[in-house]
Amino acid sequence: MRRPVSSLSLGSSLKGKLVRAGFQFATDLRDLNPEHLSAEAGVSQQEALEALQAASSGHGVAAVTALELLQKEEEFRSIVTFCSQLDEALGGGVPVGKVTEICGAPGVGKTQLCLQLAVDVQVPAVFGGLGGQVLFVDTEGGFQVQRLVDLAGAAVRHCSLLAEDEEQRVAMTTFTVETILSNVFLVRCRDYVELLAELHLLPDFLPDRPRLRLLVIDSVAFPFLHLHDDLSQRTRLLQGLGLRLIAAATDHNIAVVTTNHMTTRLRGSQAQLVPALGDLWGHAPSIRLLLRWEESRRLASIVKSPGHMDATVQYQITCQGFRDADQSEQPQSKRPRTQTDQSASSRENTRT
Amino acid sequence: MNWDQLQLKPRIISAVQRAHLKSFREVLVSSEPDLQKMTGLSRPDVQELLHAAASACRTRQPITALQLQRGECRRLESGLRLGTGCPVLDQLLRGGLPAGGVTELAGASGAGKTQLGLQLCLSVQYPVEHGGLSAGALYICTEDPFPIRRLQQLISEQPSLRSDVPPSLIGRLRFSDNIYLEHAADLDSLQVCLSRRAALLLAQGRVRLVVVDSVAALFRSEFQPGDWLERNKQLLTVSSMVHHLSHEFTTPVLCINQVTDVFHQPESSSSSPSSSVSPALGLAWANQVTVRLMLRRLQATVSRGDQSSALRRLEVVFAPHLAQSSRDVAVWREGLRGVLDPVLDPVLAPFGPDVAQQKMVLPLRLGSV
Numbered sequence: 001m002r003r004p005v006s007s008l009s010l011g012s013s014l015k016g017k018l019v020r021a022g023f024q025f026a027t028d029l030r031d032l033n034p035e036h037l038s039a040e041a042g043v044s045q046q047e048a049l050e051a052l053q054a055a056s057s058g059h060g061v062a063a064v065t066a067l068e069l070l071q072k073e074e075e076f077r078s079i080v081t082f083c084s085q086l087d088e089a090l091g092g093g094v095p096v097g098k099v100t101e102i103c104g105a106p107g108v109g110k111t112q113l114c115l116q117l118a119v120d121v122q123v124p125a126v127f128g129g130l131g132g133q134v135l136f137v138d139t140e141g142g143f144q145v146q147r148l149v150d151l152a153g154a155a156v157r158h159c160s161l162l163a164e165d166e167e168q169r170v171a172m173t174t175f176t177v178e179t180i181l182s183n184v185f186l187v188r189c190r191d192y193v194e195l196l197a198e199l200h201l202l203p204d205f206l207p208d209r210p211r212l213r214l215l216v217i218d219s220v221a222f223p224f225l226h227l228h229d230d231l232s233q234r235t236r237l238l239q240g241l242g243l244r245l246i247a248a249a250t251d252h253n254i255a256v257v258t259t260n261h262m263t264t265r266l267r268g269s270q271a272q273l274v275p276a277l278g279d280l281w282g283h284a285p286s287i288r289l290l291l292r293w294e295e296s297r298r299l300a301s302i303v304k305s306p307g308h309m310d311a312t313v314q315y316q317i318t319c320q321g322f323r324d325a326d327q328s329e330q331p332q333s334k335r336p337r338t339q340t341d342q343s344a345s346s347r348e349n350t351r352t
Numbered sequence: 353m354n355w356d357q358l359q360l361k362p363r364i365i366s367a368v369q370r371a372h373l374k375s376f377r378e379v380l381v382s383s384e385p386d387l388q389k390m391t392g393l394s395r396p397d398v399q400e401l402l403h404a405a406a407s408a409c410r411t412r413q414p415i416t417a418l419q420l421q422r423g424e425c426r427r428l429e430s431g432l433r434l435g436t437g438c439p440v441l442d443q444l445l446r447g448g449l450p451a452g453g454v455t456e457l458a459g460a461s462g463a464g465k466t467q468l469g470l471q472l473c474l475s476v477q478y479p480v481e482h483g484g485l486s487a488g489a490l491y492i493c494t495e496d497p498f499p500i501r502r503l504q505q506l507i508s509e510q511p512s513l514r515s516d517v518p519p520s521l522i523g524r525l526r527f528s529d530n531i532y533l534e535h536a537a538d539l540d541s542l543q544v545c546l547s548r549r550a551a552l553l554l555a556q557g558r559v560r561l562v563v564v565d566s567v568a569a570l571f572r573s574e575f576q577p578g579d580w581l582e583r584n585k586q587l588l589t590v591s592s593m594v595h596h597l598s599h600e601f602t603t604p605v606l607c608i609n610q611v612t613d614v615f616h617q618p619e620s621s622s623s624s625p626s627s628s629v630s631p632a633l634g635l636a637w638a639n640q641v642t643v644r645l646m647l648r649r650l651q652a653t654v655s656r657g658d659q660s661s662a663l664r665r666l667e668v669v670f671a672p673h674l675a676q677s678s679r680d681v682a683v684w685r686e687g688l689r690g691v692l693d694p695v696l697d698p699v700l701a702p703f704g705p706d707v708a709q710q711k712m713v714l715p716l717r718l719g720s721v
Binding site for chain 2 (some may be wrong): 205
């Protein structure tokens with residue numbers, strides 16, 4: 001984008017002289033030194049310096065190259081889910097800086113995964129975690145401290161078994177159930193207005209907590225489902241909400257995780273289960289995880305992701321939290337991989 | 353609406369008053385460009401207005417889970433549970449029904465749902481240290497008349513059920529005085545009952561349990577099969593009312609539900625595994641429920657002394673803090689009691705799907721919790 005000289009924040013007479021001397025765009029000024037410029041344009045050294053400064057700094061956002069973005073992304077780790085298959089499929093875990101949505105029927109484990117992520121984000125950096133804090137926005141009343149204590153205890157035990165060197169042992173002294181609980185901030189929103197209010201106040205809350213790396217909203221659907229009278233207002237509010245979440249994720253480098261319900265959509269005579277809140281909301285998250293039952297197994301599928309292949313993995317929820325499905329528990333099928341591929345491909349067919 | 357309390361610049365306040373904006377909520381649901389148009393304020397001013405309205409709408413600052421666990425904010429997480437009166441069932445529920453949230457109890461006719469509802473109406477009246485909430489209960493009937501005689505029987509048998517409570521304490525409790533009965537014949541009267549009567553009783557502290565027996569009856573009778581859109585709207589309205597009551601007054605709400613047959617599992621994504629019945633009212637209602645319990649009648653019977661009872665199974669289908677597990681239950685004169693070691697009738701042993709399902713459920717390692 002070539003900026004014309006006339007748009008730089010300089011005095012108008014200076015700008016006129018520059019233009020008359022043949023400098024149409026800011027890029028023309030870039031590689032000159034002040035003496036050259038003052039000679040060419042007939043301006044004083046001072047003014048030449050000023051012009052060069054204005055040309056090289058820019059209003060607004062400087063363009064970032066893709067390489068810089070890649071380096072930035074690699075710096076920020078992902079948040080593990082403790083289900084290694086799912087972490088592998090996601091390329092490390094739930095990514096920081098993006099909005100991830102977890103959809104599923106009631107009881108399949110959405111809140112459990114959110115609680116697990118709230119514990120996992122706090123894993124110290126020496127163990128490969130982020131050592132961060134989490135803001136948990138609960139709209140359904142599914143946040144039970146009892147369960148968080150269970151998960152925290154299991155994570156602490158897991159990490160203390162892994163601790164090998166001195167650094168890790170030192171880190172374990174600050175990674176206890178109490179500290180884990182103290183790093184989880186809870187907000188309960190009873191309706192969509194309170195949720196909107198909370199997100200308005202987010203830009204104030206975040207700078208005070210530079211260690212915050214995860215924002216969970218469980219769930220986005222619940223308060224908005226009650227707004228069924230005015231669908232256009234709902235769409236508008238959801239859009240604004242989505243933009244705010246994306247901005248929070250990118251500007252403050254946090255992972256935003258939202259949960260969504262499933263609803264039935266009628267296609268002709270067929271009923272299909274789709275994520276709630278409509279197609280427009282579907283654009284807000286960059287990654288969508290679908291949790292579902294298949295007979296007695298729980299499956300997690302990545303159904304939307306710009307950076308990952310669609311994949312389906314099996315998981316389970318134990319008293320310790322969200323985990324890999326026990327290998328010994330796999331059904332009698334001798335080809336478990338093919339089975340998951342089949343279910344993934346059948347999912348592709350029913351999805352439109 | 354007193355805008356002055358918001359500490360905004362006078363010109364913002366006067367612009368808001370000129371635009372006839374009546375509440376913080378109205379401000380928050382309008383978009384920035386709309387607000388600019390309505391009030392004629394500049395963008396920074398509108399942002400300041402939104403910020404102030406948001407701060408006013410927020411009920412409390414974010415608090416840490418550690419503070420919740422320590423009991424520093426009783427309103428958000430009271431840590432209270434409503435016990436059922438039977439230690440086996442309380443262990444299944446990790447203490448009992450959570451005090452903030454809607455618990456659904458679904459089951460076929462004759463499974464024992466009303467029995468459990470009655471039992472909870474009595475157990476809520478005990479003090480907190482005995483698993484109660486020191487208050488009465490509101491029982492809203494929508495279909496069958498209230499089983500008053502069974503309630504009297506349960507009351508007289510309380511000392512037998514609650515052997516953990518000193519008899520003098522049981523003698524002091526006037527159980528039937530603290531159970532308020534309401535009958536709701538249709539949806540409108542249910543909504544009126546919830547919004548007025550229930551709210552009043554809860555605010556006065558006279559009740560700490562609301563039982564709706566049953567939710568399904570009203571919805572199934574009033575709507576034609578094609579009216580599901582309207583039905584869902586009403587479902588959401590009722591659900592938001594009970595949720596509001598539950599969270600506002602830290603009260604458990606028990607919604608009793610019927611079941612429907614499931615002929616085939618099309619995608620198996622919406623219900624948990626292998627059952628031939630599923631709770632009524634579909635996905636729309638299921639999404640609104642915090643804890644879902646199912647009570648099923650089994651083919652076996654148990655006997656104890658001169659009494660015999662058909663065996664039931666109380667199953668936790670889903671709950672945020674509970675594992676999927678179940679316990680066998682029998683219904684005696686004194687109420688529902690969990691059965692740890694059912695006297696195995698030959699009928700029970702080869703009872704395929706249920707026992708197999710229990711094997712599929714991961715064992716809950718209680719010691720490690």
